[in-house]
Amino acid sequence: MTNQQLKTEIIQRQKAEEEVRQLSLTDELTKLYNRRGFIWLGEREREKAHRHEQYCVLFFIDLDGLKKVNDNYGHEMGDQMIIETANILKQTFRVIDVIARLGGDEFAVLAIVDDYSTIEILEQRLQNNLQKFNQSSCHVYQLLMSIGKVADNNWQKPQPLNTLMMQADEQMYHQKKQKKQCRS
Template structure:
């Protein structure tokens, strides 16, 4: 048999090592047993009862105690040491169990945070238009009802603006849907820059947008003028080969009116198409 074979046999014959925690507990058990054995042996060794007088006597020589007393003392002492070791091991095991419990609790808390974050992201995705990154129809309906209730408590009117891009189909037909998507994104950015963060801006259809504002009439006129100016500035920049044009309709509800958000959108839609017809008739 060669050296390689002998080395292999030696490795195979080598005993398998236990896990670290098993070795640790085994070592503690051996230490406890060894301590108890040494105490019993010490009692047997001192069977004649001779001890150093400086320990048990008065310092005047060697004293004597009985064998029974010594054995009783050794037994009590061994039991005491064993109970101390057992108590220490129980405390250590309890501490390890608490550490494991704390680790699992922290892990569960992290899982809860991740799950809530995922749920919040899913909820936001359900309310956000993925192309323009503003609210979709569902998001508009939910937030508009909330803003309506706040305005009603504050005795303020609300206005719904329905905005439709004019001749948007021509942009798609002439330049392709990718350019049409860019036009929608740019118009959404103009709306976001025009209105306040407290206003609800949404894309509710293909080329249709809605804005809800809790503003008096003069504030609405100012906002609409600012929107037209921002669109004109974008068209005048010369960065594209088409113009953005839009028609707009407005519906108003006073604090004591019972019109729903859906009804206000329909009224704004009728006003928007009326403006579109007047513009096309004038052209």
């Protein structure tokens, strides 16, 4: 009787520990990975991709207009905008890709691909899904994104994930800056 109780308690503790670990890696609002989960899993996937001589493509995405939606319609509507963005990313990218909400209005996706044509397919799928959402949506906002991307295929000396993130982030800010200049 005591052994069985002990086994049951051990199993329950292991389940609880797994739940806590999962919560520490997951964004509560979107159910995507959070920054910690993205870096942990992304680094593992990056290493695996380089062993198999595949490309790592990092998309760094900033949701445009979230502050305006929060200010004009409230944070509940802003949260809905973030959730819709997460849904678009889940529809666009594959289950093997690592998708995360890094915080606020920033998202990242690490895709492992065999060739550059797959990168173009993913980009086009994202644009199509955004367009579909915006055309059929009855929301008071449109989903618009600034996107930076960087690909790494140096299998002899792969770049660390944080380096790829910084490069893609710089590209994203460059795109955001260009958008602002076009509006002016």
